[in-house]
Amino acid sequence: METSKDRYRAPALDKGLDMLELLAGVDGGLTQAEIAKRLGRSHNELYRMLDTLVRRGYVARIDGDRYALTLKLFxxxxxxxxxxxxxxxxxxxxxxxxxxxxxxxxxxxxxxxxxxxxxxxxxxxxxxxxxxxxxxxxxxxxxxxxxxxxxxxxxxxxxxxxxxxxxxxxxxxxxxxxxxxxxxxxxxxxxxxxxxxxxxxxxxxxxxxxxxxxxxxxxxxxxxxxxxxxxxxxxxxxxxxxxxxxxxxxxxxxxxxxxxxxx
Missing domain, CATH: 3.30.450.40 (GAF domain)
Structure with a gap:
């Protein structure tokens, strides 16, 4: 049965916040594959959200294929x-x-x-x-x-x-x-x-x-x-x-x- 809590969830926002919270707790960044594995999600689920966070300046690509938080939230x-x-x-x-x-x-x-x-x-x-x-x-x-x-x-x-x-x-x-x-x-x-x-x-x-x-x-x-x-x-x-x-x-x-x- 769907609860009122489930009814008002925003899955895309959940994914974005999950990534921000994950990256906030690591040094040196993570690859897209590592992010997907730690969050238990597929690459396709995360690609567009990760791209949006990069374009908006909350996440930066470092060392080619790794992603890390910027200081924008700060x-x-x-x-x-x-x-x-x-x-x-x-x-x-x-x-x-x-x-x-x-x-x-x-x-x-x-x-x-x-x-x-x-x-x-x-x-x-x-x-x-x-x-x-x-x-x-x-x-x-x-x-x-x-x-x-x-x-x-x-x-x-x-x-x-x-x-x-x-x-x-x-x-x-x-x-x-x-x-x-x-x-x-x-x-x-x-x-x-x-x-x-x-x-x-x-x-x-x-x-x-x-x-x-x-x-x-x-x-x-x-x-x-x-x-x-x-x-x-x-x-x-x-x-x-x-x-x-x-x-x-x-x-x-x-x-x-x-x-x-x-x-």
């Missing part, structure tokens, strides 16, 4: 309530950071192939470099993009780059780029001349989640304020950004910056 989750909560936590801290550094500041997350500005605070004076909320910035040649990549494992870096610039993006940057990301992770921040605006330095530190991965990049597009002798220099500004990013990381549930408790 990006969708970033736009949900946790991101709004992160912005609400960040806003007063960013306002304080702008006041103490005399610079504009912005908060950037990775979303579906792009680094996206989700919050920004103007400089307190009339001099400052601001980027509009919702702007998309490069992963490869910005401080925010470097930090978002640096505080992720290598497999996730490759997926983020692939989503950002196509399958050839990771090969285009080369091994030196990944070595630079490792250096950023080791020192805890990025400081680089802007590739877009002369005289500006991108100063960026990670907002870390409980797993130690970057939830966001807290960035100051630093300009030397010759008419403001009270403004902190670039080294002091980096420290202030790191301190603020650590405070925001703790609000996000990270243990970064916490003093170890006595045993």
């Amino acid at each position: 990006g969708l989750a970033q736009l949900h309530i946790p991101v709004r909560r992160l912005v609400s936590y960040a806003t007063p801290l960013m306002r304080e950071l702008a006041a103490t550094t005399h610079q504009a500041t912005q908060l950037v997350v990775f979303d579906r192939g792009s680094a996206v500005v989700i919050a920004q605070q103007e400089a307190p004076s009339y001099w400052g470099i601001s980027i509009r909320v919702g702007s998309h910035v490069s992963l490869i040649d910005t401080g925010s993009g470097h930090v978002l990549l640096a505080f992720r494992p290598q497999d996730e870096r490759l997926m983020m780059l692939a989503e950002s610039g196509g399958d050839g993006a990771a090969q285009d940057v080369g091994p030196d780029f990944f070595a630079e990301l490792d250096q950023i992770r080791d020192r805890g921040y990025e400081m680089m001349p802007s590739a877009q605006t002369a005289g500006v330095f991108n100063l960026s530190a990670p907002v870390l989640g409980p797993d130690g991965k970057a939830l966001a990049a807290l960035t100051v597009p630093y300009i030397h304020l010759v008419n403001d002798p009270a403004a902190p220099d670039i080294a002091r500004t980096v420290k202030l950004i790191q301190e603020t990013a650590e405070r925001l990381s703790r609000l996000a549930g990270s243990d970064v910056g916490k003093e170890p408790q006595d045993a």
